Amino acid sequence: MKKYYTHTQPVLVCIFFSVCFFLCACASDTEKKEQFLSQGQTFLEKGEFGNAVIQLKNAIDIDPESIRAWEMLAQAYLKTGDTQQGFSSLLRLEQIDPNNLDTVTQVASFYLLAQQTQEAETRVNRVLAEQPDHIPALYLKAGILSRDPANLDQIADIYEKILAIDTRQPKAYLALAGIYAARSEFTAAETSLKTALELEPESARVYKTLFDFYLSRGDTPAAESVIEDYINQAPADPEPHTFLGSFYLARNDLDKAAHQFASALKKDPENLNAHMLMADLYVRQSRIDDATAYIRQAMDLAPENHGVLTACAEFYFSLNHMRRSQEIVDEILSQRPGFFPARMLKGKILAETNELDAAAALFRKMIQEDPESGQAHYLLGSVLKKANDFAQAKAMLSTAIEKAPYLYQARLLLGEIHFQEGDISLAKDHAGQVLKQVPNHYHAGILLGNTLLETQDIPAARTVFEQLIQSTPDNPVALYRLGILERSEKNYDRAITYLNQALDIDPDLMDVFSGLITVYALQEKFEQAIARCDEHLAARGEDPMVAAVILNLKANILLADNQLENAVTTYEQAILKNPSYVTPYLSLGKIYTAQARFQEAIQTYTALIEKRPDQASAHTLIGTLYENKGQFDLAQTHYKTALEIDPDLIPALNNLAYLYAEQGIHLNQALDMARQARRQTQQAPAVMDTLGWVYFKKSLFDSAAMEFTAAIDIDPSNPVFFYHLGRARLEQGRTDDARDAFETALSLQSDFKGAESARKILADL
Structure with missing residues (x-):
């Protein structure tokens, strides 16, 4: 019988072959994926992370939902240092497998590092809600909470x-x-x-x-013992030797430091850290050739190591080779813009070259990125101190000490600020704490000696300075401070000996030379002082700045010896030597003012302004001269110019406020300026009087009387203060008190400004 096929049979045959092909293809892709995963795993285990990334991405191309592939890919990226791609892989893994709490915790840790606290906290809370004993999540929870003390x-x-x-x-x-x-x-x-x-x-x-x-x-012995135990625990490891050597280096114990660095290099001749530290040690010993040799060896060992390159830049920075240091830092940052050590050095270079705003901005940004960095807080504090912003500097340095208690440099700088502000007790405390950490620290010793000198503990101060001279005989600072101490005790011969020894070490120290000339002047040995100036001028006068300082000192001595014409000539010579040197202009102007040669004084201050437009004080002095001449418009112009240059200049604030009050104009502005001056000076009676006079002109008589009384308490010899108080008491209706004040003013001086007014008022009472 003939067999017939229906029309559906060819279709069924096609479907059969298609299914077979699909199943074969699936089997082939699965095998390929497993092969890629296996190869990726092998490369990971061998540390060939770049090759691992290639194989794992091939596996993901076949199966974009492969959890195993994304896990290994994230691991490979993180091993190569590509945190951005690693994080992206973890995010993808979190999407594919949202119930994997370990992955969720890893993602949270990245968000916390990026300071995206909310994203991190949401994930951490979810993990701990499901698994309260999840240790990595608990660590992250602690990290999140640590942002608030x-x-x-x-x-x-x-x-x-x-x-x-x-x-x-x-x-x-x-x-x-x-x-x-x-x-x-x-x-x-x-x-x-x-x-x-x-x-x-x-x-x-x-x-x-x-x-x-x-x-x-x-507890320094216990600290040393810890590192010695570390050395015994790891006898082949050079790191404990470099660490202990660094400790000795910080304490200026250079022989012990050198021994430890040499031990590190013996165990590992290619140890980069030991090479750099040895270079630092030689820099401190002024053995620049030896230091350079170690720097070059380090660069030969790791020519592309950014840490080594930064240390090399630090080396040039320490030698004041700013351009070379800057070149290396810029090259590092062009390759690794976020490299913290290079950025820190960049900020130090900016600060050293007086680009203080740029340096402060850089350190602030680094603190935002790493709020726990004690070093960044310290460096910002040092910049703020250099900019005379002591309040913020103290805050930053205190935070630096809190973050890094070992950072004695921050404590020393904080002590110096307290000393400058007159808080001697705190300065002494900080100096003492630094010396506990670093017993031989020279500058901490100087600070301690200065605090003792300030509190008149002369024997203790003398002991400190003598010990510093013995421990570091080639540093002139302790010799200078001891010379000043002996001068204060009127031991003039000993003072001269110490100051001359300091000058033997560094003849260009003008503070020391000035101190020496002051000793001669105190003994009225003017001829010897002048001869010493001439001798030093012949030896060091090739430097215009040094010559100008010496001539200015000589002129001061001539003036003290009543050789007025010679003094004027010598001040003029100082100006010719260095037209930008401010002091002789001011001295000349003072002489002309005392002689009532006001126009010559104005010309002298004007000449200073032409050479030094930044000198706000010169404008203030000119303003005072014009005010005394009754040329109030010109006086106001110069006071205002002074305040444009220096908005906090107290004499300009005070004088302009008083001038406005005298004329009864701009009284609100005058009050603002007088209050600003009062805040900045606290106990200056002239400023109190100005503020009181502004209050008086604004009919605030009670406030005025309080300021005048405060001024009199500090300076009861000024008749103007009593006159002003009398005016205020009169307005208060306290006639008897007013009479007493006017009479006291006239008894102190019969012709002060306001005396005629006082007599007239007394006659009418």
Whole structure:
């Protein structure tokens, strides 16, 4: 029988072959994906991360939802240092497998590093809600809370919970040690650190933390012992030697430092850190050729290592070779714009070249990126101090010490600011704490000696300076300070000896030479002083600035010896030597003013302004002369110009406010200026009087009387203060008190400005 096929049979055959082809293709893709994954895993294990990335991306091309491929790809990217791609891979993995709490925690950690706290906290809270004992999430929770110091107790609870889950968590012990130390629970802090060390007996991080703890407590022997234990624990490791050597280097114990660096290089002749530290040591010893040799060896070992290149730039910076240092830093930052050490050095170069605003902006940005960086806070504080913004500088330096208690440089700078502000007790305390950390620190010793000198503890100050001279005989500063001490005690011969010794070390120290000439002047040995000036001028006068300073000192001596014409001629010679040197102009102007040669005084100050347009004080002096001549418009013009140059210049603020008050004009502006001057000076009676006179002109008589009374309490010999008080008392209706004030004013001086008015008022009372 003949067999017939229906029309559907060819279609079924086609479908059969298509399905077979599809199944074969699927089998082929699966095999390829597994092959790519296997190869990627192999490359990861070998450390060939770039090749691993290629194979894993091939696997993802076949299966974009492969959890295993995305996990390994994220790992490969992070191993290569490509955190952006690593983070992107983790985000994709989180989308594919949202229930994987480890992945969610990793993503949260990236958000926390990027300071996107809300994103991090949302994920951490979700993980802990599902798994309260998830240790990595607990660490992140503590990190989130640590952004507010008020959360210290909560943070401690979290670390204690971590240790309750797993007692072998050295990171938690380290964190708790920091919290205990912040609470001044030092025994508990020490116990936590020692427990961390038991868990990780070879951890450099734990040894260094314990070392810093002892150092912050002033227990130097214990700190040294920790690093010696570290050396014994890791006898083949050069790192503990470089660390201990750095400690000795910071304490200026150069022989011990050199021994440790040499030990490090013996164990690892190619150790870059040891090479750089040895170079630093030789710089301190002024052995520049030896230092340069170590720098070159380091660069030969790692010509493309940014850390080494930055250290080389630091080397040139220390030698004041700013251009070369800048070139290296700019090259590093062109390749790695975010490299923290190079950016720090960039800021230091900007500060050294007086680009203070740019330096401050850079350090502020770095603090925003890393709020825990004590070094960045310290450097910003140093820039602010240089800009005379002491309030902000103190805040930054205090934070630096809080973040990094070992950073003695911040403490020293803070002590110097306190000394400049007259807070001698705090300055002394900071100097003492620095010397606990670094017993031989020269500048801390100088600061301590200065505080003792300021508080008239002469024997102790003398001992400090003598010890500094003995320990560092080639530094002139202690000799200079001891010379000043002996001068204050009227031991003039000893003062001259010390000051001459300082000049033997550095003949160009004009502060020292000025101190020496002052000693001669105090003894009225004017001929010897003049001869010494001439001798020093012949030896050092090739430098115009040095010559101008010497001539100015000579002119001062001639003036003290009543050789007025010779003094004027010598001041003029000083100006010719260095037309930008301010002091002789001011001295000449003062002489002309005392002689009532007002026009010549104005011409002298005008000549100074032509050479130094930044001199606000010259405008103030001209303004005072015009005011005395009754040319108030010109006086106002110069006072205003002075304030444009320096808005905080107290004499200009005070004088312009008083001038406005005298004329009864711009009284609101006058009040603002007088109050500003009063805030800045506190106890200046002339400023108090000006503020009182402005109050008087504004009919605020009670406030006026308070200021006049305060001025009189400080300076009861000024008749104008009593006259002004009399005017205020009269307006208050206190006639008897007014009469007493006017009579006192006239008894002090019969012809002061306002005397005629006082007599007329008394006659009418």
